[in-house]
Amino acid sequence: MKTSTKYIALFTLALSLTVTSCKKNKAEETAKVEKIVPENLKWSERMMLSEMERFPKPSLLDFRTSPKxxxxxxxxxxxxxxxxEKTNHKKYFDYIYAxxxxxxxxxxSIATYKLEKQNLDMIKSGDVLLYLYPKTKEERFLKAMQTLNSQMESQPKTSDGGYWHKEIYPHQMWLDGLYMAEPFHAQYAxxxxxxxxxxxxxxxxxxLxxxxxxxHSRDEKSGLLYHGWDESKEQRWANKETGNSQHFWSRGMGWYGMAMVDVLDFLPENHPGRAHIIKYLNQFAxxxxxxxxxSGLWWQVLDQGNREGNYLEATGTTMFTYTFAKGVRKGYLDKKYLEVAEKAYAGLLENLITVEENGVVNLNKCCGVAGLGGKPYRDGSYEYYINEMIRSNDPKGTGPFILASLELNK
Incomplete structure (x- = not known):
């Protein structure tokens, strides 16, 4: 009996030591997980470092396999x-420059760029050159900007002067195009x-x-703007009476909101057009x-929140958050809209932001892409918008998340 008790005591001691050892090893393993992204930084910097970790080469942003x-x-x-500009960390500038x-x-010459495609999307990265050239004075950056500006001079237009979105999308204005081109064009001027x-x-x-x-695109009843307008009314996605597409797409409206608050940075204070854009921004809000x-978030198809298949989407939400926060800071919008931005930002953190063990920040539920026409044909239906790819860390969400974080000083 005494021997049995002795064995039980020894077994219990061994088991206790094993458990203690396992706990210690597990704690050591946890401690070994290096924090690639420190959690004591602001969200803007945390997301930036996370993007740099995901895409060590900036030319491969947006999950690319080759530079474009x-x-x-x-x-x-x-x-x-x-x-x-806030941190002065050289590695950040080096990443932009790269x-x-x-x-x-x-x-x-700009690699992969073709002027003859007259694609408004290609103007947007000119903003990087506008930033770099004054700091570097590299003549090649100036020449590239001049090329992009020449595209604006030759861009085909609708009968009343609206830029076609691309050469392959004749007679069409998309909300996206205003963000892609107008801030660059105004700042270059x-x-x-x-x-x-x-x-x-x-x-x-x-x-204009x-x-x-x-x-052409604003719906008087809701105040929302349709994603695209076809002057010719020939596209299958276009309403035969108005030329408008069928739905109010979250990111389309997000592009438009950001275009307004950003272009106002460059229009002179005495230009009569400022009043137009500020009025449109208030109607938008x-x-x-x-x-x-x-929840503070916005739906992929904005006005159909309860419809089957719709989902609370990240990129549009980050864009609206930025638009409201900047609009208030610059005095274009009433201060009540800051509460809207704060609620949206809290909704993002609670519902769509996750942080990995190594500190890397993820933005989830991003619509990967959406457009109109093309091949295969995108018909602009409700089913089309809700069935496009959904992914995490789409740059069309992470970029505006950084901007919103800076505006709200989070």
């Missing part, structure tokens, strides 16, 4: 530039056009794009808050 001149690096790297350095050769008459002509043309999209979900 496209709009998403322009969006994300412009956000990075704002973080760099994109332009790789894509633009010594003559100023301000900083690089010497002739005053030419400068004013560009400012007037910029404002907002006037026309309001005229009134319409957008009516379709905000209780």
């Amino acid at each position: 001149w496209s709009y998403t690096p322009g969006l994300v790297l412009s956000a990075f530039a704002k973080v760099y 994109y332009a350095d790789e894509l633009i050769d010594s003559t100023g 301000r900083d690089f056009i010497k002739d005053e008459a030419e400068k004013q002509k560009i400012y007037n043309d910029v404002v 794009q907002f006037d026309l999209i309001q005229k 009134e319409a957008i808050i009516k379709v905000q979900d209780e």
